[in-house]
Amino acid sequence: SISNMIYVSDYGFITPGENRGISSDYVKPSLVKRYLNLRFFPHGARNCYTLRSLVMGNKYLVRAAFYYGNYDGLGKPPVFDLYMGTSYWHEVSFSDAGAFNWMDIIVVAPDDYLQVCLVNKGMGNPFISGLDLRPLKNTLYPEVNATQSLVLVNSNRFHMGPTDGSVIRYPSDSHDRIWTTYNAIPNSTEISSTSVIQNNLRDVYDVPSSVMQNAATVNSSRIDFSWSPSDPSVNISSKYFFIFYFAELQNVRSNAVRQFDIIINNKTWNKQPYTPTFQVTDYFSGILHGMENYSVSLVATKNATLPPILNAMEMYLVKPITMVATDPGDARAMMAIQDDFGVIENWMGDPCTPKAFIWRGLNCSYPPAGASKIMALNLSSFGLVGAISTNFRDLKALQYLDLSSNDLSGPIPYNLLQRSQNGSLLLRVGDNANLCANGTACRSGRKKINGTLLVAIVVPIAAAFALFVIFLLLCQVLKGKAKRNTTGHEDKSALLENREFSYKELKHITNNFSQEIGKGGFGPVFLGYLENGNPVAVKVRSESSSQGGKEFLAEARHLTRIHHKNLVSLAGYCKDRNHLALVYEYMPEGNLQDHLRATSTCKPLSWEQRLQIALDAAQGLEYLHIACKPALIHRDVKSRNILLTTDLGAKIADFGLTKAFSDSETHITTEPAGTFAVITSVRRATCTALALSSWSSSRAMPRSYLLMTA
Ligand SMILES: *[C@@H]1O[C@H](CO)[C@@H](O)[C@H](O)[C@H]1NC(C)=O
Ligand SMILES: *[C@@H]1O[C@H](CO)[C@@H](O)[C@H](O)[C@H]1NC(C)=O
Ligand SMILES: *[C@@H]1O[C@H](CO)[C@@H](O)[C@H](O)[C@H]1NC(C)=O
Ligand SMILES: *[C@@H]1O[C@H](CO)[C@@H](O)[C@H](O)[C@H]1NC(C)=O
Secondary structure, three states: OOOOOOOOOOEEEEOOOOOEHHHHHHHHOOOOOOOEEEEOOOOHHHHHHHHOOOOOOOOOEEHHHHHHHHOOOOOOOOOEEEEEEEEEEEOOOOOOOOOEEEEEEEEOOOOOOOEEEEEEEEOOOOOEEEEEEEEEEOOOOOOOOOOOOOOEOOOOOOEEOHHHHHHHOOOOOOOOOOEOOOOOOEEEEEEOOOOOOOOOOOOOOOHHHHOOOEEEHHHEEEEEEOOOOOOOOOOOOEEEEEEEEEEEEOOOOEEEEEEEEEEEEEEEEEOOOOOOOEEEEEEEEEEEEEEOOOEEEEEEEOOOOOOOOEEEEEEEEEEEEOOOEOOHHHHHHHHHHHHHHOOOOOOOOOOOOOOHHHOOOOOOEEOOOOOEEEEEEEOOOOOOEEOOOOOHHHOOOOOOEEEOOOOOEEEHHHHHHHHHHOOOOOOHHHHEEEEEEOOOOOOOOOOOOOHHHHHHHHHHHHHHHHHHHHHHHHHHHHHOOOOOOOHHHHHHHHHHOOEEHHHHHHHOOOOOOOOOOEEEEOOEEEEOOOOOOOOEEEEOOOOOOOOOOOHHHHHHHHHHHHHHHOOOOOOEEEEEEEEEEEEEEEEOOOOOOHHOOOOOOOOOOHHHHHHHHHHHHHHHHHHHHHHOOEEEEOOOOOOHHHHEEEOEEEEEEOOOOOEEHHOOOOOOOOHHHHHHHHHHHHHHHHHHHHHHHHHHHOOOHHHHHHHHHH
């Protein structure tokens, strides 16, 4: 393109609409690439682009460009409306099928995104050829603020250069404003300079030197011209913001005087007779309204010996920003929910406003003052798939949430359950086949399942274990006494790397320990949510626990040093006076035992899943026993201590009874030869035992697995 700018496709900024090229009759060699095709919107009254990752409160120049080019073969360009967020921007219309149209808006981003919406008003399908976004320094255009934006239509930004249609924009103008030549000053001549025209220190419009290097002047004492908005969609009350730019381009001899008054609609804008500064940009600006024609006169004063000049000017429509919009927190939550579920529907632009374009499924409050809030959300039969978005929790005013008749799976987020239980939210989740109602992750209510599986998976692991322990004991005997190990001290410091929670914090994240999700050897386990929304399992030592502080600390210590994908990891711990607790990553699918139980409501595990679980568990144990230094022995391996992730990966938990070899007097040395032997034997023992017993306990076991594990 002429400006050497790189444009990216709008893919990813908008979902609906269709792409199409313009008619070949309208393709000319001079046509810049961006106008060759367009996106049009045959469906929906409002379609919006969301420009993300902006800085809230910063200023941006947004340009929308349109070239109809008879893309639809109708030979009749549409008329539609453009909105910036919920604020009306301008009507888009065309004088003929080959007419270009572009418009700028300078706005302050009310959030970290801006939305440009095209609204069908029953006069043809809206379309767009290009959309530009340019960050502006916040000091530029001080007239633009949170309550007011400036809109530029009809190319009302002019320089006074040669009237050969030359356009100045990027890279001459670093903000890529488009400056076209103005040729409506009667009897004007042009003066120019090749010197750099500086910006005045107080200049807030940052006009490029190349724009200022030409000026219009006359062979008389006054420049007179009139300007009319020539904008059918604005009325007499529309406000215009005018900026006139001046810079002296001629090295005026000492006895010559250029001095004039700036008079617009018979009102003088300068307080004193004005003399442009040599090679420095200066401006006069103001807001006017109520006229069909604006008359501009630059009139030389009595003292003047030189005629007035004019270098450049801009005329913007002043637009108030509509303050009515959805509460920013609610709007952001809805956009996040949309991202989570990929809902297209008419979910574009502001969720609640304008009321005519409210997102399907939403009911909002429209208070006389202040932001709209989302009160009800009916997403029944929306085709939602996957886990329930945790972003619902940010809809603070929500009183009704219907998620029924979708294909949702996994637990119900804790926050929703809690609100539903305390009566502040009416929650409907019926008719979702894979949803673990009550948030307990498939732990309650069981269906009949082959009970021998418990034996099939857990026994071999335990057997492998026993084998391994025997092997180690053997090693111990053979190797004799080993050196005392000194890592005990290090463990204590490692513990400090994890987050320490106060009991109060735990109370908060578990909502006062309201949702028990299981029982460990050492007390109940509660579901909680960290500040970032991540679920955690909080294992609290009960008063009656036989396990004392020593075991607790031992478990914490072991956990802090081990990191393996098949071992549950620790998020933190609590040792607050008498309160002891461990905070783990949450395992949504609960423990293996529940999945194997005869009464489980969960789908029976497939053979692939069972095998994967066994292999995962074996790998976790292997790591614990061999890679870990000093080696650890988990002395309580059972299906209840094998926890499952959403995709049914397995992780070993409950290290309460884990025994570190380093604790014993006779530390085992792990020389290469010995380690290798142990690894091989554990893997073989585990896999072989597993495969064989699985095979014998089920007719469904395919042969290929036997081969794989043999
Ligand atoms: C300016 O106007 C005067 C008289 O009105 C005329 O003599 C002169 O030629 C004009 N100069 C130009 C550059 O048009
Ligand atoms: C929610 O949406 C479903 C499906 O569109 C509809 O059948 C049901 O009546 C709606 N519920 C309410 C309360 O509007
Ligand atoms: C939303 O409001 C409409 C009209 O007031 C009502 O018919 C509908 O049942 C409401 N839906 C929900 C989910 O509250
Ligand atoms: C959750 O379980 C309780 C009983 O444990 C039951 O009364 C309640 O209806 C359940 N809630 C849902 C949403 O299934």
